[in-house]
Amino acid sequence: MRVNRVIAIGDFDGVHLGHREIFRELKEWAESLRAEAFLLSFDQNTKNRKVITEKAVKEFYFRQYGIEHWLTLSFEEWKEMSAEDFTRDFLKEELGAVGLVCGKDFHFGKDRAGNEFTLIANGIAVKKVENQTVEDLRISSTEIRKLLEEGSLQEAEQRMGHPYCLMGTVCHGKGLARKYGLPTVNLPVSEQQLLPPFGVYAAWVEAEGVRYPAVANIGVRPTVEKEGIPNAEAHILAEVPELYGKEIRLELKGYLRREMKFENQEALFLQIKKDGEQSLARLEMLK
Numbered sequence: 138m139r140v141n142r143v144i145a146i147g148d149f150d151g152v153h154l155g156h157r158e159i160f161r162e163l164k165e166w167a168e169s170l171r172a173e174a175f176l177l178s179f180d181q182n183t184k185n186r187k188v189i190t191e192k193a194v195k196e197f198y199f200r201q202y203g204i205e206h207w208l209t210l211s212f213e214e215w216k217e218m219s220a221e222d223f224t225r226d227f228l229k230e231e232l233g234a235v236g237l238v239c240g241k242d243f244h245f246g247k248d249r250a251g252n253e254f255t256l257i258a259n260g261i262a263v264k265k266v267e268n269q270t271v272e273d274l275r276i277s278s279t280e281i282r283k284l285l286e287e288g289s290l291q292e293a294e295q296r297m298g299h300p301y302c303l304m305g306t307v308c309h310g311k312g313l314a315r316k317y318g319l320p321t322v323n324l325p326v327s328e329q330q331l332l333p334p335f336g337v338y339a340a341w342v343e344a345e346g347v348r349y350p351a352v353a354n355i356g357v358r359p360t361v362e363k364e365g366i367p368n369a370e371a372h373i374l375a376e377v378p379e380l381y382g383k384e385i386r387l388e389l390k391g392y393l394r395r396e397m398k399f400e401n402q403e404a405l406f407l408q409i410k411k412d413g414e415q416s417l418a419r420l421e422m423l424k
Contacts, residue, residue, distance in 0.1 A: 143167040151189040152198040176207035187331040220251025300388040339419035352416035356396035
């Protein structure tokens with residue numbers, strides 16, 4: 138039996154409040170038509186920028202906001218398809234699209250040539266969602282990206298409706314922190330991931346459904362590393378089970394200090410203890 142779908146298409150980078158309004162309209166309209174609410178996203182930023190939310194993080198928030206069905210397309214494979222072919226052959230014939238929800242400035246297909254009229258001409262109804270604003274400024278992934286690059290985490294969180302976060306599988310580090318009674322969890326960071334300024338942050342770590350207070354370092358760990366490869370490392374400020382090989386989510390909540398090179402490892406780990414105390418205080422303030 139053919140499934141009718143109401144669809145939204147986009148990068149959904151940051152999964153911000155504007156996207157959430159699209160999701161709300163998508164679900165309501167699909168339910169009224171007895172159709173399936175369906176998202177089409179892409180495996181990279183379509184404007185060739187670093188991403189605020191990688192695939193795993195986006196999909197986490199899709200589920201959080203009640204989206205059950207989505208498909209992630211390879212942008213490289215689809216970017217040369219004309220808007221007309223994409224609409225007729227893929228949206229209409231393959232996916233069974235009967236409606237599409239979008240923002241005010243919606244374009245798609247090669248050279249962004251497609252718009253609502255392309256869809257309507259192919260029998261797909263269109264609903265446009267009003268732009269969401271904060272302090273009379275339109276919420277956009279571009280604005281959020283700028284705030285994160287500046288280190289303005291609270292302002293970015295206000296526009297996303299959730300903290301900036303990273304997700305991944307905990308990998309083995311050098312084990313140095315464990316020697317000082319400060320075990321950490323390490324997350325590899327993709328080259329495509331947008332990072333806030335290198336430094337130390339008050340943070341939360343979520344693992345297997347449990348949230349733990351933490352202090353996190355985003356950067357290249359100059360005291361103990363020579364390669365200069367960015368990563369995320371967090372010291373959890375509570376008793377926690379072994380997490381190697383487990384998937385975790387790291388939420389950054391507040392900037393504490395810049396990353397710096399210490400004279401020796403002892404000085405570094407002494408500072409981490411102090412950072413942990415500051416992190417607990419900051420997390421308490423931000424409740």
